[in-house]
Amino acid sequence: MSVGSGHIPNETIDRLFSYLRPLMCVLNRGSVTVSSRELAEICTVNPSVVRKDFSYIGSLGTRGVGYNVRELIESIRRALKFDNDIRIAVVGVGNIGRALLEHPRFGFEGFKIVAAFDSSPEKVGQTVGQVTVEDAADLEKRLQSEAVQLVIVAVPEICAPDVARRVGDAGVNSVLSFTPCGLAMPDNVNVTSVDLSLEMARLVYHSCSQEGLRIGDGAA
Amino acid sequence: MSVGSGHIPNETIDRLFSYLRPLMCVLNRGSVTVSSRELAEICTVNPSVVRKDFSYIGSLGTRGVGYNVRELIESIRRALKFDNDIRIAVVGVGNIGRALLEHPRFGFEGFKIVAAFDSSPEKVGQTVGQVTVEDAADLEKRLQSEAVQLVIVAVPEICAPDVARRVGDAGVNSVLSFTPCGLAMPDNVNVTSVDLSLEMARLVYHSCSQEGLRIGDGAA
């Protein structure tokens, strides 16, 4: 019972994606193979974690040698259903929306922003990044005609629930929201909220907690 | 053995923070108490999760009644070491940095951006949000004089490792980075990277996975 027959843990999914960037570096460096130890070092994880992660998507390595970098990248993308570019739309071209649209890196990583929407007449018609901002009134229709797979919601908090509902109705089932409020969504729609406040609170908490650990560091 | 004598699970820390926003709403609504069932419903978690989370920071509820909202907020903030405003600096006032500086919500949530830095002469001297952009050359000195607890790094990828190192040297031990590359940091510095690509990849993966589950939804 090997090749991806069963179920892949959530944490493994995340790590599989996070291996892609370092692997591209290794590939550009000219290496043909990479060992679990080396990759683990780059990603600061345990080597056995790397091996077990790869074991979920099949036996890709050669004992005594390591993993073929090119094959590995290919297999990870396949496992993550990341073969083709992911088609994205941005709703709300304010500070955040603009930053996303002008961010060139997404294009290199397999994400393609195919449309942007705003309700403000001033914004509609502007070209930002690779796309021209469209009127939010046409949202549903255009999401379908552009075969959008994922929508990034970057509108003011008060509008977010309404926008999210419309996105869901249009048949898109992945939403990345920048408003930390909970968006009521049907079961078939996955929502993730980017909550910077939470990240910051966590960081500060952990820094404070380890404060007490700095004991006995007198010069020895 | 009750009141926060032991160790609080990481997941609980995250959830405790995430309860704060809904609790503020409940408070503004005028409710004096809230039950674990009600709060769980708002946050879409299991009620027993809520109760166990609160049990880690002491016995705060009244059986048969629920939790006093005001006391609860107070206790959570205390447990998270969130009594005073967290002092933050932003390095790199580009698209992302500007969005953060102009975001008013952070102020209401207990985060205070006390300084911003950029290396571009055009940016230095500009006032964005509540602060005036300073020259990045003064970074270390100013981080210390402003008693900054957390630095948000929003500079181009190529500069990030250098900026991070300087921040660490200045004695700040919490860094929130927008570059997804791994930043080598001493052990006493906590780094979190905001990786939107990862979030998007995860969303799409899970949407694709549950595709096969839509079986037998013929009109019944």
Next chain:
DNA sequence: TAGTGATTGTGTTCACATTCACAAGCTACA
């Protein structure tokens, strides 16, 4: 072809987090 050194793949063990179930304890009311 046999021996050596290196690395993968995985069964097992361990640690942590979620869920469940229920006794303990509070309020309200007659």
Next chain:
DNA sequence: TGTAGCTTGTGAATGTGAACACAATCACTA
């Protein structure tokens, strides 16, 4: 005062991922 109806707090069971150790397997060399 006693009873009924909730809701909390928590021990125990369950589920899930991480760490570990080691046999299986490969390339290389003589």
